[in-house]
Amino acid sequence: MQKTDIKVAFVGNPNCGKTTLFNAITGSRLKVANWPGVTVEKIEGAASYEGCSLHLVDTPGIYSLSCYTIEEKVTRSCVMDDDIDVLVNIVDASSLERNLYLTLQLLELGKPVVLALNMMDIVKERGLEIDLHRLPEMLGNIPVVPVSAAKRTGLDILLHAVVHHYEEGPQNDILHYADEIENKIAKLEVMMQANYPTHSSPRWHAIKLLEYDEDVRMEHPMQILNVADHNYEKQIIQRKYKYIDSIMEEVLFHKEEKEQMTDQIDKVLTHPVLGVPVFLLIMAFVFFMTFTVGDALKGVFEIALGFISTSTEQALLSFGTADWLISLVVNGIIAGVGGILTFLPNIAILFLALAVLEDSGYMARVAYVMDGIMGKVGLSGKAFLPMILGFGCTVPAIMATRALETEHDRRKTMVITPFMSCSARLPIYVLFSEMFFPENPFVICISMYIIGLIIAILIALVMNKLEKGKSNDSLLIELPEYKRPNARTIRIYVWTKLKDYLTKAGTTIFIASIIIWFLLNYGMQGMVTDAGESFGAMIGKLLVPVLAPAGLGMWQIAVALISGISAKEVVVSSFAVLFGVANANSADGMQMIVTNIQSMNPGFGAANAFSLMIFCLLYIPCVASLVTIDKESKSHKFTIKMIVFQLLFAWVMAVMVYQTGKIFF
Amino acid sequence: MVISMTLFEGNAGEQYQIKGLFVEEAITRRLEALGLNDGTVIHVLTRKKNGALIVKVRGTRLALGKHISSGIEISHVKVDGNSNVPDREAM
Known part of the structure; x- marks a missing residue:
């Protein structure tokens, strides 16, 4: 009998190529990267093979079926799900020894397992050879299929194995523990079957009970202490590795230790003294490229946008369109959305660099x-990874905190990650530094990134002192082999980010621009000619006294900052709409904004501009980030506390910057 | 006679054999699952002043903080070619 619907889970260690393989098979375009914590949630996709429709689930990478982090919980509950028919265990053949530990645990589940041996090319490069006949024999005759996720070879054979192995069903136990433990497993298996007759994998549950697995014990409250008199986990783990040792002896040949490329590169990049400066140089180079190359490409967009703006206006005029509609389209939508689109080259280069890294x-x-450095402020070096992601976008950065071990570290990282300037803040920096610091805009832009980074670390330090925390030095992270970035992976990564950016321009920023246009053009008396009488002005004026000490005491700025909460780019859009500038990111547009803003009371100079940039750097992240923080922290109280803190902090800092800056400028 | 020391005291470029893990239960289990068991050979690749180090174990590289490295008891191992898998007493 052939079932046509097969549910398949992709399971494996971090960095073994699960997502690349998943993308190759399903044709989806999921983000892949070469460090743990990229896939933090299970993701589903579909494929069909020989008339079977396959439902594929990609899971976060795990080293074992014990739960320490949220990712591991996600994967374990997915693997344990009775709906899953076949497990595809993706194994990095170049570190077979460590990868097989998870394989042995998966085999104990009693579900059909297909082993996909990835990265065989690295094995060859190193002069190693894996015996592909002996390996399956030692793993209970499960199918072992060499694949290359990057080069997309072996995929059909893998799907063939999935479909046919599904029909064959599970294999026998291959691993036997010491008699004492086997006796206990047998007893616990009987108890499991008696108490939970519908449960699959009684042997796995029995082993987990012997390992004192917290979750399994909680879910199956039974009197087991007479059997599981102490925690047998150490013995069980050691037995598995002993078996792996014997597999390695029989399966892996030509073990030679030659100096590997990765070790060579690591001599520089992880140098005890040079490591930090090298990292800072790399990041400086990334931002240098973002601003300079991005700016060079900007001209093309400027010309296109100018053309669209004038021709649209002329077309609308020739149709005899109502004035308000022309104003909405040209001064609202094109100004608001178009201004943001001109930053696309900068964003593309930033994400390209992050993708390569x-x-x-x-x-x-x-x-x-x-x-x-992170240890001194009470966080593990791992907490720095979400922070770097924050340079791209705060939302995935907050999600990436899932890879951290404790809830405490997660929350702390969530508090400081928004201070890393995301790509949405980039247009604000570019615009205001070019308008008010025309001599060295790049220095001003980069200073925002550095200030954000320093503030994030200082805040973590203060938090650590307040909770009288110790320094954290329990880093534990795997360092994968260096590899040449895969073109396809990079393309998918950058395109996904650009698509997000374009989508945001077409949705959030589009709608925000219309709302801003309405608020600025309508007042109590209907459409107004003087924006000072509009609804926007009425709202903005309420905040003027509060913002005045920070040099931001104009209702226009208040409106821009409030609307910036929908998405940070909207701050720039609002300025464009406010001053009716078709392209805020062009020389003419900037000139117009500068002239307009400087003619206003109480004046706006370099100190005000810097204060504005600081405020935008520090005040609450966009709504999407706030929602993510709320979801990930599972606490409204935490989220609200964070919002209040960030608003107050941004205000205090902006006031300090402005009051000091006033003296110099 | 083997003098016992912790991985924290290990030098870059040298190989050691794990004698025992003395860190919190949860971290111990995690290290064991990563293949750091009694008798496993561990190769120190580089270390920083604060004690964080990069080791190679069972063909993969791990970065370990001081807290963990000072909880791993090790002894020197003579490099003798191929025997990456030292004998262990039966369980």
Whole structure:
């Protein structure tokens, strides 16, 4: 009998290529990177093979079926799910020894397992050979299929194995523990079957009970202490590795230790003294490229946007369109959305650089390099990874905190991650630094990134002192092999980010621009000619006294800052709409904004601009980030406390910056 | 006669054999699951002043903080070619 619907879970160690393989089979475009914590949630996709429709589930990478972090919980509950028919265990053949530990645990579940041997090319490069006949024999005759996720070879054979192995059903136990333990397992298995007759995998549950697994014990409250008189986990783990040792002896040949490329590169990148400076140089280079190359490409967009804006206006005029509609389209939508689109080249280069860093294997090293500094503020070097992601976008950065071991560390990292300037803040920096610091805009932009980073670390330090925390030095992270970034992976990564950006421009920013246009053009008396009488002005004026000490005491700025909560780019859109500038990111547009803003009371100069940038850097992140923080912390109280703190902190800092800056400028 | 020391005291470029793990239960289990068991050979690749180090164990590289490295008891191991898998007493 052939079932046509098969549910398949992809399981494996972090960095073994699960997501790349998943993308290759399902044709989806999920983000892949070469460091742990990228896939933090299970993701589903579909494929069909020989008339069977396959439902594939990609899971976060795990080293074992014991639960320490949220990711591991996600994967374990997915693997344990009775709906899953076949497990595809993706194994990094170049570190077979460690990867097989999870394999042995998966085999104990009693579900059909198919082993996908990935990265065989690295094995070959190192002069190693794996006996592909002996390996399956020693794993209970499960199918073992060499694949290359990156080069997309072996995929059909893998699917064939999945479909047919499904029909064959589970294999026998291959691993036997010492008699004492086997007796206990047998007893616990009987108890499991008696108390939970519908449960699958009684042997696995019995072993987990002997390992004193907290979750399994909680879910199956039974009197087991007479059998499981102490925790047998150590013996069980050691037995598994002993078996792995015997597999390695029979399966792996030509073991030679030659100096590997990764070790060579690591001599520089993870150098005890040079590690941090090298990292800072790399990041400085990333931002330098973002601003300079991005700016060079900007001209093309400027011309296109100018053309669209004028031709649209002319077209609308020739149709005899109502004035308000022309104003909405040209001064509202095109100004608000178009201004943001001109930053696309900068954003593309930033994400391209981040993609290369992530895919090369460098990210995990950053955790090691920064561990000393992070340790002093009570966080593990691993907490620095979400922070770097924060340079791209705060939302995935907050999600990436799931890879951290404790809830305490997660929350602390969530508090400081928004201070890392996300790509949405980039347009604000570019615009205001070019308008008010025309001599060295790049220095001003980069200073925002550095100030954000320093503030994040200082806040973590203060939090650590307040809770009288110790320094944290329990870093534990795997450092993958360096590899040449995969073009396809990079393309998917960058395109996904650009698509997100374009989608945001077409949805959030589009709608925000219309709302801002309405608020600025309508007042109590209907459409107004003087924006000072509009609804927007009425709202903004309420905040003027509060913002005045920070040099931001204009209702226009208040409106821009409030609307910036929907998405930080909207701050720039609002300025464009406010001053009716078609392209805020062009020389003419900037000139117009500067002239307008400086003619206003009480004046707006370099000190005000810097204060505005500081405020935008520090005040609450966008709504999407806030929702993510609320969801990930599972606490409204935490989220609200954080919002209040960030607003107050941004205000205090902006006031300090402005009051000091006033003296110099 | 083997003098016992912790991995924290280990030097870059040298190989050691794990004698025992003395850190919190949860971290111990995690290390064991990663293949750091009694008798496993561990190769120190580089170390920082604060004690964080990169080791190679069972063909993979791990970065370990001081807290963990000072909880791993080790002894020197003579490098003798191929025997990456030292004998262990039966369980």
